[in-house]
Amino acid sequence: MAEDRYxxxxxxKRWQKYWSDAGLxxxxxxxxxxxxxxxxxxxYPSGKxxxxxxxxxxxxxxxxxxxxxxGLNVLHPMGWDSFGLPAENAAIAKGVHPxxxxxxxxxxxREQFKRLGISYDWDREVATCDPAYYxxxxxxxxxxxxxxxxxxxxxxxxxxxxxxxxxxxxQVESGVCDRCGSVVGKKELSQWxxxxxxxxxxxxxxxxxxxxxxxxxxxxxxxxxxxSTGAEVDFGIEGSDKTLRVFTTRPDTLFGVTYMVxxxxxxxxxxxxxxGAYEEPVRQFLEKLQYLxxxxxxxxxxxxxxxxxxxxxxxxxxxxKVPVYIANYVLPDYGTGAIMAVPAHDQRDFDFAVKYGLxxxxxxxxxxxxxxxxxxxxxxxxxxxRMINSGGFNGLSNREAIEQITAYIEEKGIGxxxxxxxxRDWLISRQRYWGTPIPMIRCDACGWVPEKEENLPVxxxxxxxxxxxxxxxxxxxxxxxxxxxxxxxxxxxxxxxTMDTFLDSSWYFLRLxxxxxxxxxxxxxxTAYWMAVxxxxxxxxxxxxxxxxxxxxxxxxxxxxxxxVDEPFTNLLTQGMVLKDGKKMSKSVGNVVSPEEIVNKxxxxxxxxxxxxxxxxxxxxxxxDAGVEGSYRFLNRVFRLVSELAETLKSAPDDYTSVxxxxxxxxxxxxxxxxxxxxDIGGRFGFNTAISSIMEAVNAxxxxxxxxxxxxxxxxxxxxxxxxxxSPFTPHICEEMWRLTGHGASLYGEKWPDYSEAALARxxxxxxxxxxxxxxxxxxVESGLGKEELIAxxxxxxxxxxLIAGREVLKLVAVPGKLLNIVVKQ
RNA sequence: GCCGGAGUGGCGAAAUUGGCAGACGCACAGGACUUAAAAUCCUGCGGUUCGUGAGAAUCAUACCGGUUCGAACCCGGUCUCCGGCACCA
Numbered sequence: 001m002a003e004d005r006y007x008x009x010x011x012x013k014r015w016q017k018y019w020s021d022a023g024l025x026x027x028x029x030x031x032x033x034x035x036x037x038x039x040x041x042x043x044y045p046s047g048k049x050x051x052x053x054x055x056x057x058x059x060x061x062x063x064x065x066x067x068x069x070x071g072l073n074v075l076h077p078m079g080w081d082s083f084g085l086p087a088e089n090a091a092i093a094k095g096v097h098p099x100x101x102x103x104x105x106x107x108x109x110r111e112q113f114k115r116l117g118i119s120y121d122w123d124r125e126v127a128t129c130d131p132a133y134y135x136x137x138x139x140x141x142x143x144x145x146x147x148x149x150x151x152x153x154x155x156x157x158x159x160x161x162x163x164x165x166x167x168x169x170x171q172v173e174s175g176v177c178d179r180c181g182s183v184v185g186k187k188e189l190s191q192w193x194x195x196x197x198x199x200x201x202x203x204x205x206x207x208x209x210x211x212x213x214x215x216x217x218x219x220x221x222x223x224x225x226x227x228s229t230g231a232e233v234d235f236g237i238e239g240s241d242k243t244l245r246v247f248t249t250r251p252d253t254l255f256g257v258t259y260m261v262x263x264x265x266x267x268x269x270x271x272x273x274x275x276g277a278y279e280e281p282v283r284q285f286l287e288k289l290q291y292l293x294x295x296x297x298x299x300x301x302x303x304x305x306x307x308x309x310x311x312x313x314x315x316x317x318x319x320x321k322v323p324v325y326i327a328n329y330v331l332p333d334y335g336t337g338a339i340m341a342v343p344a345h346d347q348r349d350f351d352f353a354v355k356y357g358l359x360x361x362x363x364x365x366x367x368x369x370x371x372x373x374x375x376x377x378x379x380x381x382x383x384x385x386r387m388i389n390s391g392g393f394n395g396l397s398n399r400e401a402i403e404q405i406t407a408y409i410e411e412k413g414i415g416x417x418x419x420x421x422x423x424r425d426w427l428i429s430r431q432r433y434w435g436t437p438i439p440m441i442r443c444d445a446c447g448w449v450p451e452k453e454e455n456l457p458v459x460x461x462x463x464x465x466x467x468x469x470x471x472x473x474x475x476x477x478x479x480x481x482x483x484x485x486x487x488x489x490x491x492x493x494x495x496x497x498t499m500d501t502f503l504d505s506s507w508y509f510l511r512l513x514x515x516x517x518x519x520x521x522x523x524x525x526x527t528a529y530w531m532a533v534x535x536x537x538x539x540x541x542x543x544x545x546x547x548x549x550x551x552x553x554x555x556x557x558x559x560x561x562x563x564x565v566d567e568p569f570t571n572l573l574t575q576g577m578v579l580k581d582g583k584k585m586s587k588s589v590g591n592v593v594s595p596e597e598i599v600n601k602x603x604x605x606x607x608x609x610x611x612x613x614x615x616x617x618x619x620x621x622x623x624x625d626a627g628v629e630g631s632y633r634f635l636n637r638v639f640r641l642v643s644e645l646a647e648t649l650k651s652a653p654d655d656y657t658s659v660x661x662x663x664x665x666x667x668x669x670x671x672x673x674x675x676x677x678x679x680d681i682g683g684r685f686g687f688n689t690a691i692s693s694i695m696e697a698v699n700a701x702x703x704x705x706x707x708x709x710x711x712x713x714x715x716x717x718x719x720x721x722x723x724x725x726x727s728p729f730t731p732h733i734c735e736e737m738w739r740l741t742g743h744g745a746s747l748y749g750e751k752w753p754d755y756s757e758a759a760l761a762r763x764x765x766x767x768x769x770x771x772x773x774x775x776x777x778x779x780x781v782e783s784g785l786g787k788e789e790l791i792a793x794x795x796x797x798x799x800x801x802x803l804i805a806g807r808e809v810l811k812l813v814a815v816p817g818k819l820l821n822i823v824v825k826q
Numbered sequence: 827g828c829c830g831g832a833g834u835g836g837c838g839a840a841a842u843u844g845g846c847a848g849a850c851g852c853a854c855a856g857g858a859c860u861u862a863a864a865a866u867c868c869u870g871c872g873g874u875u876c877g878u879g880a881g882a883a884u885c886a887u888a889c890c891g892g893u894u895c896g897a898a899c900c901c902g903g904u905c906u907c908c909g910g911c912a913c914c915a
Contacts, residue, residue: 005865219830220910228914248915261915302913334914341915347827348913422914543910613851614838620908622838626852633865634851640866679842689840692850699850702867768846773896775846813895819845823895 006639008603012732016114024748025076027121029529033073037530038064039509041538041546042079045105045127046086049112051578051585051611051623052539054595058608059575059617059687060537061118065728066681068119069752075530076119077512079126080106083134083501085163085179088434088473091466098434102129112596116604117731119748124515128504129434133511135457136521137504138439140553142450143560145440149195152440152448156265157427159187165431166191168500169424171545191429192438192497196552200225200421202566203551212535212571214618217543224544226422231406232336233415235260236314237272238321244268244313247335247420251409252401253342255390256363258353260313260324261306261339263332264289269309272324278310282326289328304329304352316414317405318391327352335420343380344372350380363389364398426549428500433464433473435498443485443492452486458494472496505546506553509533509568521562528564537617540574547572573685576620578611585623593623605730606632612687612729635733638698638726642719642737645705649716650742656713658759662704663711667759669700670718674755677725687729694726716741721753767793768819769800776803787814794820 019025029035040060043053064076080102087098094101106127113120126133144150158167162182166189171178196203204225207218230249237244244260262269264286273279285307306327313324329348330339343353344362353360362372364385372381387396393404409415429438439451439458451458461480464473474480474496485492507521514526538546550568557563577584580591598607610631615621658664673693680690701718704710719741727734727747738747762783767790769777777800781793791814794800804822811823 216830216909223829223911226911226914230915246915250915304913329913329915331914339915346915348915351913420914422911540909616839619839624838624852627838630852637866684842686842688838689842689850692840695850766846770845770896773845773894778846811895813845815845819896821845821895 005636006733006736008605008635008733011736012115012117012604015732015735016117018735018746019117019119019748020114022746024746025119025121026123027073027075027077029526030073034071035075035530036067036072036535037075037509037513037533038067038535039075039077039512039533039537041536041542042081042505042508043109044081044084044086045102045109047105047108049109049116049595051593051595054116054607055578055611055617055621056537056539056575057113057116057118058611059573059685060535061116061608061731062612062681062687062728063535063537063685064119065731065748066752068749069724069728070682071751075513076121077124077515078113078118078120078122079124079508079512079515080109080128081501081505081508082106082127082129083435083498083504085432085434088432088466091434097462099129102127102434115599116595116608119731124512126508126511126515128436128501128508131457131459132516132518133508134436134504136511137436137499137507138451138456138458139453139521140507140557141436141499141503142439142453143562144194144556145448145450147556147560149198149556150192151195152190152192154188154190156186156188157191158184159189160184163432166427166429168427168502189429191427192440192495193425193427194503194552196426196549197421197423199552199555200227200423201419202555203423203548204421206551206555206567209567210569210572213569214572214574217540217547217572217574220543221548224423224548228420228422230418230420231409231415232418233340233409234316235340236316237268237324238312238314240272240311242268242271244324244338245336245415246338246340247418248340250342250345250402251405251415252387252390252393252398253345253363254315254317254340254405255393256342256344256361257315257320257322257340258343258359258361259322259341261327261330261341261352262309262324263330263337264326264328265332266326266337268338269326272311273309276310278308281307282309285326302328304348304355306352306356308356316409316412323358325352325356333424334422344374344377345380345382347380347382350377361389363387426500426552428503429497430500431472432498433460433466435501436504437474437480438495438497438499440495441483441485441492442495443488443490445490446485446487446492449485449487449492455486472498474498502545502549503553506549507557509536509550510554510557510563524562524564531563532565532567533569535571535573536569537573537575539577543574573617575617576615578621578623580623582622593625598628602628602632603635603732605635605733609635609691609730613691614688616688617685634695634698635730637702638722639733639737641698641701641705642723642740645715645719646740646742648712649719652712652716654713654716656711656717658714659711660709662707662709663714664759666700666704666714666718667756668762669697670721671755671759673697674721674725674753675760678752678755681728691729694722694729697722723747724750724753765817767817769794769803770819770821771803772823773821783817786816790814790816790820 038060040056064074068074082102087102090096090101091098158172160167160177160182162180163177167177172184177184204227207221210218228249230247231251232245232247234243234245269282273282304327306325308323308325311324312321314321341349343349343360345364360374362374365371365388366385385398387393387398387401393401406417437458437460441449441451443449461477463477465476466473481493481496483492483494510522510527513530514522517523554563554568555566558566580593583589583591585592610628613631614627658667676693677690680686723734723737735747764780765783766778766780768775779797791812808825809822810825813821
């Protein structure tokens with residue numbers, strides 16, 4: 001490295017040690033102080049930080065350091081989402097125990113965090129794989145169980161054949177495993193579920209309260225929860241005393257029902273066909289369906305296939321008899337698993353009716369005088385209209401009919417208004433080792449019984465075999481499996497599945513408030529002080545999964561009186577991806593830039609500065625090696641400036657008065673930068689524009705210092721402010737420059753500079769003169785002129801007179817402080 | 827298919843409330859310094875036309891139209907790209 005470059009290696013190391021030795025980042029509850037809880041999503045300890053991490057944590061660190069300087073009591077903790085499959089895969093592949101592998105990775109990554117200079121309070125570090133943490137995870141699970149929100153159910157579940165485990169609906173992305181990309185199949189298994197559906201309505205309606213969340217994320221959650229309002233209606237079945245209940249969002253179309261469809265898995269199907277001629281064809285239909293993966297089963301492109309099952313249903317409104325089918329397009333686990341089909345007004349039903357030659361009866365005509373022509377119908381009519389063929393409801397608008405028919409079926413006792421959600425209960429069992437053991441015990445006499453709370457944690461056994469095949473590795477540990485029933489003391493068996501790691505991450509922000517509590521998951525006092533998280537920062541890929549689960553946990557813990565708030569995150573920032581050559585950095589594409597390499601070559605400050613400058617936080621960031629060079633050049637430029645002036649500053653006065661025009665210009669530039677940086681960090685997180693305004697200030701300083709006559713007091717103030725406002729972005733070099741300019745030991749937590757309104761006030765203001773909206777001239781006027789004065793000043797200006805000479809002025813639009821638009825006849 | 831979001835120089839971007847389009851940076855070009863290079867410093871840098879020149883005119887924020895004194899920004903339509911959901915009755 002050339003000697004005219006600043007020695008980032010030595011400087012960064014020294015300051016990191018200083019911060020650590022001085023314990024500057026330790027945080028405590030300070031009664032009365034304004035608190036700010038700033039959190040970045042904790043990482044999975046894969047072993048190395050990638051550029052996305054660097055971006056995430058740099059963004060957070062700027063805010064943390066800034067808010068600290070603004071005098072807030074800032075909580076900025078970090079931890080590890082340290083249970084998960086990669087550790088176990090490493091165990092299978094290399095024979096390393098997942099615990100060792102994980103702890104080695106955490107140690108390595110903790111060093112990388114420190115080398116980036118992120119201001120974390122490491123005393124609060126938590127790891128979800130730590131028994132001291134998962135003890136309380138198990139405690140929370142037991143609270144769910146005790147409140148009837150955790151249950152075990154046998155169900156066809158999503159099964160990833162490659163990960164050899166079940167997956168939650170949220171972890172299946174269009175039919176494939178979101179971890180490994182394998183096509184997800186179905187398997188009939190008895191699994192633990194959390195009843196998140198009980199919270200569907202609150203998770204939905206409380207989104208309105210989250211004003212500090214991006215609209216996009218709220219919309220994604222809203223769509224995921226998928227609320228539908230409608231009615232449930234009972235249809236009779238001919239020759240049976242059973243009633244078939246269906247859910248519909250369109251009770252107005254009840255008179256248009258021409259057939260019924262059950263999901264093939266619907267329990268009625270076997271009963272209704274048993275012993276008859278349809279039993280065998282139905283069995284074959286079901287068998288064929290079993291071989292379909294989820295992706296094929298639910299694809300829109302899948303040809304609709306159905307089978308008449310030999311029975312008729314009776315429409316409770318008009319007594320019409322309609323055939324009953326089973327079909328692949330009806331889902332067993334939504335609504336009642338059965339539908340009434342109205343081909344005239346539902347496209348799916350229409351397609352099916354056309355294929356199987358079923359009747360189509362329109363019950364809604366388009367508004368105005370148009371009529372539906374059933375014989376020439378090309379597609380279902382799904383718009384609004386006027387009721388026909390619907391007995392006493394004819395003539396109503398279909399909207400009115402929805403209400404009146406719903407009221408009618410309620411009155412007759414054949415149905416009721418109803419709400420359905422797309423959201424399903426959360427399947428949380430995993431057939432893997434490296435996760436929190438589900439603290440439940442199966443007793444033949446007592447059923448499922450939770451482990452006694454005083455016996456927690458239920459520790460992960462160490463005598464297991466990692467085969468990666470079939471069942472949970474915990475089943476191979478006899479000492480783990482065999483136990484006694486906490487209720488009756490009889491012989492019993494432990495649950496051998498572990499929890500989905502998304503549970504671990506659904507409450508860590510609470511534990512971080514009180515990381516070492518041995519008596520409870522977190523204390524009320526500490527969470528009351530720190531919660532909610534004032535700003536949460538992470539990738540948009542967690543918009544649904546993690547952020548929905550965390551909201552669910554918080555609401556539940558609030559309901560049982562453990563947590564003081566029912567929404568965890570007041571403000572959310574979803575940062576954009578880091579791209580290289582237009583694509584997401586990934587090993588498979590081979591476009592990964594390693595943070596380590598960049599930090600070694602340019603230092604952490606340069607890496608941070610580039611990442612923060614190249615793009616606004618929420619947008620994608622295109623990696624540019626040349627851009628990194630540019631950021632490095634800028635830091636050297638600042639360092640040279642400060643080094644050159646350092647001696648002068650030591651003898652400079654603390655006060656100054658701007659005398660010359662140049663003095664005032666510099667004073668103006670500095671104060672504008674302070675205002676801009678304060679507004680940008682404190683407000684909309686416009687870090688890129690904050691940095692550009694600092695660059696402008698540096699350019700102004702370079703110009704100023706070359707002048708024959710400079711003001712030492714002004715220079716001192718300017719450089720002091722410059723170092724302070726740059727410090728949240730590039731803390732190491734700023735600490736060093738702070739020292740070089742003769743200030744105190746560390747600038748961490750130093751008061752953030754205020755800008756001076758007086759310095760920003762200008763005597764004269766430039767006014768743009770437009771003719772018919774096009775800029776023609778500029779002229780200066782005294783600041784603070786009103787509309788009339790501005791127009792008068794303009795009329796007096798020779799250039800303006802020239803512009804309007806010989807033209808008919810129709811109108812003058814004056815915007816004080818900005819412009820004057822002269823509208824002339826064309 | 828449905829629901830969102832975005833489209834601005836060679837590139838990353840800025841324009842915060844409808845008011846100077848392109849700040850800041852990258853790349854590039856020219857100059858200074860140097861035996862030379864690197865580094866550094868200075869200058870230029872959307873297109874077209876005109877002018878020897880300072881400069882002037884004109885077009886330009888995906889495309890077409892509208893509202894407005896004035897539109898990158900608001901409205902309607904089209905195209906492209908990105909994201910989410912994807913037979914949810």
